[in-house]
Amino acid sequence: MVGSHKFGLSLRQKAILGIGFTYAAIVSIFAFSAVLNEQKIVKEEMMNTSMGCTRLFAKMVTEPLLQKDIQAIQMHVRQAGPMAKFSHGRNVSYVIIQDETGHVVASSGEEKIKKYLRGEINLKAFSADSEIIQDVGSVVDVAIPIFANGEKKGVVRLGISTKDMEKKILQSRRWALQFMLGAIVLGAVLGLFVDRKVKGNLSNLIETAARMADGDLNQRVNIKTGDEMEAFGIAFNKMADKLQEAHENLEHKVAERTRQLRESQAQLVHQEKMASLGVLAAGLAHEIGNPLTSISSVVQILQRKVQDKKIIQQLQLLNEHIRRISKTVRELVDFSRPTKSELRPVQINDLIRTALGILKYDKRAKNIKLETHLDHQLPRLTLIEDQILQVFINFILNAFDAMEQGGTLTITTSLENESVCICFQDTGVGIPEDVQKKIFEPFFTTKPVGKGSGLGLSVSYGLIQNFGGTIEVESTVGKGAKFTVSLPVRTEV
Ligand SMILES: Nc1ncnc2c1ncn2[C@@H]1O[C@H](COP(=O)(O)OP(=O)(O)OP(=O)(O)O)[C@@H](O)[C@H]1O
Ligand SMILES: [Mg+2]
Structure with missing residues (x-):
């Protein structure tokens, strides 16, 4: 079986874990930088619109401020509440208009009127010679000084709530988190799918190789992934073909050699048999040959000496038989002579x-x-x-x-x-x-x-x-x- 083995994580598990970690890190970095970027854009946009709003408002109150038309100023201040047209729906938290001495001429918070505002933010806002924007936690304080004939005649300040901006930033963070989770889930599903595929094909390869090692050389893999895995499968099958061919060749050669060996062994046994037969024949020929020569000589002597016709006839028959025996003996001797090769x-x-x-x-x-x-x-x-x-x-x-x-x-x-x-x-x-x-x-x-x-x-x-x-x-x-x-x-x- 493919999978975990006694050495710990399998190669496949290590690869999947490595790829998983890298993928998660890339997704997180991407989401994090996207959030930072969004945060920066939202902040810049907030600052720009806050400044725009304040400039517009400053333009509206400059004239009454210079003429010290407190009523007109106060009217503008009242209108610059949450419903103010110029704020483009921005949440205006407060409006403060200070004169050249720093005393509040008009304010959305009535209790501040005629007071000299202290504190670091207020002092910075009043003493600035040009537009100044201060981030004060939940509010952005924008201060625009009003000049006439080179003299500072007062300061127009708008406090604009950062609630919208924070909402937007929070939303973008939520979106990034959702994106991250979604991407990780998708990654995990894809990973599982790939793992299944790889695992299946790897199991196929390993099991086939194991069966081949057990002697079944007809085994082949069938991988249709259209990638390197398939190429590997094709190469594996080619190797198996060659192995089988070599094995068959070897078997054929062994069979041929065995046959040749048996044949030469058989030839040897047969030659031995023929050789002992030859020895036997030679002995026999010798044993018969000598007495036969004597008999033949005696018969020939008798033929010359005897007169009786009947006996001569019988001696001729005897001679005939002796000739036949001699011929047989000669053939036996022929057969028994050492094999000529x-x-x-x-x-x-x-x-x-x-x-x-x-x-x-x-x-x-x-x-x-x-x-x-x-x-x-x-x-x-x-x-x-x-x-x-x-x-x-x-x-x-x-x-x-x-x-x-x-x-x-x-x-x-x-x-x-x-x-x-x-x-x-x-x-x-x-x-x-x-x-x-x-x-x-x-x-x-x-x-x-x-x-x-x-x-x-x-x-x-x-x-x-x-x-x-x-x-x-x-x-x-x-x-x-x-x-x-x-x-x-x-x-x-
Ligand atoms: N002419 C034939 N008619 C019928 N059977 C035959 C004939 N020739 C051979 N055989 C068969 O083939 C077998 C093998 O013959 P082979 O000559 O190899 O061995 P053998 O005659 O049995 O023994 P050996 O020749 O070694 O003394 C014989 O045992 C016989 O069954
Ligand atoms: Mg025979």
Whole structure:
């Protein structure tokens, strides 16, 4: 599972927290500076309008002040209350008009009339030689001195409430706070959404990688985000493809090597078998050969000495038999000689004859009719004679085994498409289809223990393949089997 693990916060959680903090800080700074700005603008606007109001009012009362028309001044002062037109709805808290001595000539607060106003604000306002604005907490005090002929004739002062301004500032603060909260909520929702997406895709990636590590290399990720995550997913899948390909290649190579190993092992076992058979044959040939030579000499002496026609006839028959035995012994000696492994031009038909010569005395050949159709135009093939002889012997022995109750073995040689074809067709028990698939495997045999080792065909297959040839099998159960060996005329070993 993706998410928290034993090392604390996950990479994803750290990223989200970092981005969240940065986002909140940016939003706060933005809102804070917006509030400050708004505050400044509102204050400036307030000062400007306050000054404007006071100037307008000062213009209205300058004339009555210079003429000391107190009644007119007082009338203007009364009108300059909260309803005053010139204040543009500004909240005028107080109006004070002072004469050149600092005494109040008229005021919205009647109790101040004729009094000399003390206190820092009042003194500053009165003593100023030009317009002055003073921030006095909840009120802005604007004072405009009135001059005539270069002499200060008095001061017009308006106290304007800052309530409106504070209201505006408060409103802007509230707005900024709402904006901040809104932005943070939106940010959190977006963050959660992104987190879900990232979490989902990351889980997908990690789980896929884990399944691949467990050996299932068919796993792929499916990320459709249209961003770097998708690009990463594509790269991941490509890597998985390569991994799978390499794995399959490796498996293929291992299988191939194993097959080669089994084949060479089978070849070795078979060669050993043939070698011990050879030793046996050599011993046998020696044991039979010597007494036979003696018998043959005696028969020849007797033939010369005896006069009786009947006995001469019998001695001739005996001589015939001795010749046959001698031939068999010669073939056995041939078979038992050390295996020759050099390449040389070989006439396939001769090899077939040799194989048949060796095997015709096998007791299994007794009930079997042998037929050969040999093409005498066959070119010589460059081969290792003994190896091909082994192959032929195995085909013939297999056919004998398949025809225990008798039958016909037909051996045909022909030239087809630049290849010499040797066909061994028997009328034996045949090979079922499911068995056909296995007969070239080393150690596969259907014969009883001691009779077959299951190496013949696998070794033959390897040898024929070495010479660039092929072996094909066709069979119908109960009717027989046909093995066709094809050897290319131009053999490249
Ligand atoms: N002509 C055939 N007719 C029927 N079955 C055959 C024939 N040739 C081969 N087979 C089948 O193929 C199997 C494998 O043959 P292969 O020559 O490899 O081994 P084997 O004859 O059993 O033993 P080995 O040849 O090592 O003594 C045989 O056991 C037999 O079942
Ligand atoms: Mg065999």
